[in-house]
Amino acid sequence: MRLYWTGLIVAATLNLLLGGPMIEGSGRSEKIPIFNARTGKVEELEKVYKTDAEWKKILTREQYRITRLKGTEPPVGGKCEIPKENGLYECVCCSTDLFAVKTKFESGTGWPSFWEPVSKLNVRTHVDRSLGMTRTEVLCARCDAHLGHVFDDGPPPTGMRYCINSVALKFVNSDTVFVQEPGKEPKQVSGKEPKHHSGEESNLDSEKIPKQESGKEPGQHLGKAVKEKPGKPTGQQSGKDSRRESKKPGEEAEQKLQKATFAAGCFWGVEEAFRTLPGVVSTKVGYTGGTLRNPTYEDVSTHTTGHAEAVEIEFDPSKISYEQLLDVFWKIHDPTTPNRQGPDVGSQYRSAIFFHDKKQEAAAISSKERLEKSGTYKGKIVTQIVTATEFYVAEEYHQQYLKKRGRTSCEIK
Numbered sequence: 001m002r003l004y005w006t007g008l009i010v011a012a013t014l015n016l017l018l019g020g021p022m023i024e025g026s027g028r029s030e031k032i033p034i035f036n037a038r039t040g041k042v043e044e045l046e047k048v049y050k051t052d053a054e055w056k057k058i059l060t061r062e063q064y065r066i067t068r069l070k071g072t073e074p075p076v077g078g079k080c081e082i083p084k085e086n087g088l089y090e091c092v093c094c095s096t097d098l099f100a101v102k103t104k105f106e107s108g109t110g111w112p113s114f115w116e117p118v119s120k121l122n123v124r125t126h127v128d129r130s131l132g133m134t135r136t137e138v139l140c141a142r143c144d145a146h147l148g149h150v151f152d153d154g155p156p157p158t159g160m161r162y163c164i165n166s167v168a169l170k171f172v173n174s175d176t177v178f179v180q181e182p183g184k185e186p187k188q189v190s191g192k193e194p195k196h197h198s199g200e201e202s203n204l205d206s207e208k209i210p211k212q213e214s215g216k217e218p219g220q221h222l223g224k225a226v227k228e229k230p231g232k233p234t235g236q237q238s239g240k241d242s243r244r245e246s247k248k249p250g251e252e253a254e255q256k257l258q259k260a261t262f263a264a265g266c267f268w269g270v271e272e273a274f275r276t277l278p279g280v281v282s283t284k285v286g287y288t289g290g291t292l293r294n295p296t297y298e299d300v301s302t303h304t305t306g307h308a309e310a311v312e313i314e315f316d317p318s319k320i321s322y323e324q325l326l327d328v329f330w331k332i333h334d335p336t337t338p339n340r341q342g343p344d345v346g347s348q349y350r351s352a353i354f355f356h357d358k359k360q361e362a363a364a365i366s367s368k369e370r371l372e373k374s375g376t377y378k379g380k381i382v383t384q385i386v387t388a389t390e391f392y393v394a395e396e397y398h399q400q401y402l403k404k405r406g407r408t409s410c411e412i413k
Contacts, residue, residue: 034142035119037088037097040178040186042121048094048143059093066167067093067145070130070137073165074110086190088118088177089169094143096122098169099162100177102189106395107154107161108297112169114162115154119180125150138162155397156404257281258317260325261288261354261388263308264333265341268401271311273332275400279320283313283400286393288354289386297395303346310354312391322360326367329353335371336379354388361385 030047055068065071089099089112099114107113117123121141128137128149138147147168154161178186264270267285275283287295290307300307315325333341335351353368355361364385372381 033121035121035180037118066165070146085173087173091140092170093145096142105397111163112166115158257314260313262329263310263352265349266344267309272402274313279316281314285398286391288391300348309348335381335383336377338382352384356388
């Protein structure tokens with residue numbers, strides 16, 4: 001008993017000398033800087049050390065396997081939905097702020113993906129040479145939980161893709177969220193802008209970033225082409241546009257704009273082919289022609305929704321005619337291959353013209369007949385000519401995809 005109490009006294013004395021309580025199960029005490037995404041401030045927090053037994057007490061079996069044994073969950077098991085609420089993703093082990101909802105995008109991999117953490121202080125990286133390859137592992141800086149891996153094929157402004165196991169994260173609502181880029185002041189990405197930030201507009205402001213986070217292109221203002229949220233119908237079938245409800249001075253030219261919708265394979269290259277044409281005011285890629293409401297890229301990739309990858313174009317008919325757009329449409333893909341364009345196979349890659357009125361329908365039918373009679377193609381033209389239905393804007397990651405990467409073309413044929 002005397003030895004027991006002597007041990008407690010020695011431990012208490014060391015505790016005081018080291019400046020704080022010992023971390024459970026560690027025998028060590030260490031403070032590290034951690035960024036608080038709710039306040040935008042860096043705090044000194046105790047690094048978390050626990051024994052395996054202690055981790056097993058607070059984690060589920062799957063959480064323990066992923067975070068402590070460096071496991072990987074199946075991609076289809078990742079919950080990749082982007083919450084509508086403002087908030088953060090915390091470490092499931094120690095509740096450290098890791099990623100903001102506003103930096104989440106749909107990568108199509110089946111795992112949650114982010115273009116940056118809330119701060120480089122909150123994560124650390126490690127070279128991972130397991131499985132016969134070299135990758136960069138991402139860990140929680142405070143508790144060393146394995147989170148996933150980071151790759152350099154993400155969207156702007158970072159070009160990075162933090163591919164994270166959903167089991168390693170927990171979502172929490174937060175009206176105010178800050179991110180801290182290296183060497184810069186913290187930037188608020190959701191919630192009301194505080195007074196001391198009033199002179200600096202956030203590139204990730206919630207009003208400018210659609211559901212992909214894909215929101216507006218990270219770090220860039222893309223204007224009309226990408227303001228709609230992914231999965232949100234553009235409402236072209238209503239017959240009215242909010243801009244046309246009231247005639248204000250200077251809006252007459254804008255009121256004459258028309259829409260055209262085409263599907264010709266992977267929408268990245270199709271959009272780029274139309275985006276730079278004189279007379280084209282805006283473009284956006286999305287999904288249309290199917291039955292599922294508010295589809296995601298992952299949904300459409302299952303080939304069960306009936307949607308086609310398509311491009312909705314807003315154009316000025318006084319500068320470029322619908323017939324001229326049809327000419328471009330026929331040239332950029334092979335209209336004789338059903339449900340396929342080059343290496344891309346599936347019903348979402350079908351050739352289709354979605355007309356918005358009877359005039360467009362007649363023009364589309366006429367142009368198809370002329371092409372068939374021209375003998376340009378030996379095979380039968382299988383392009384669908386159907387009524388335009390709800391157009392669901394794709395995740396921001398897909399908007400102007402080639403432009404973001406400094407490319408001007410994508411092989412479609």
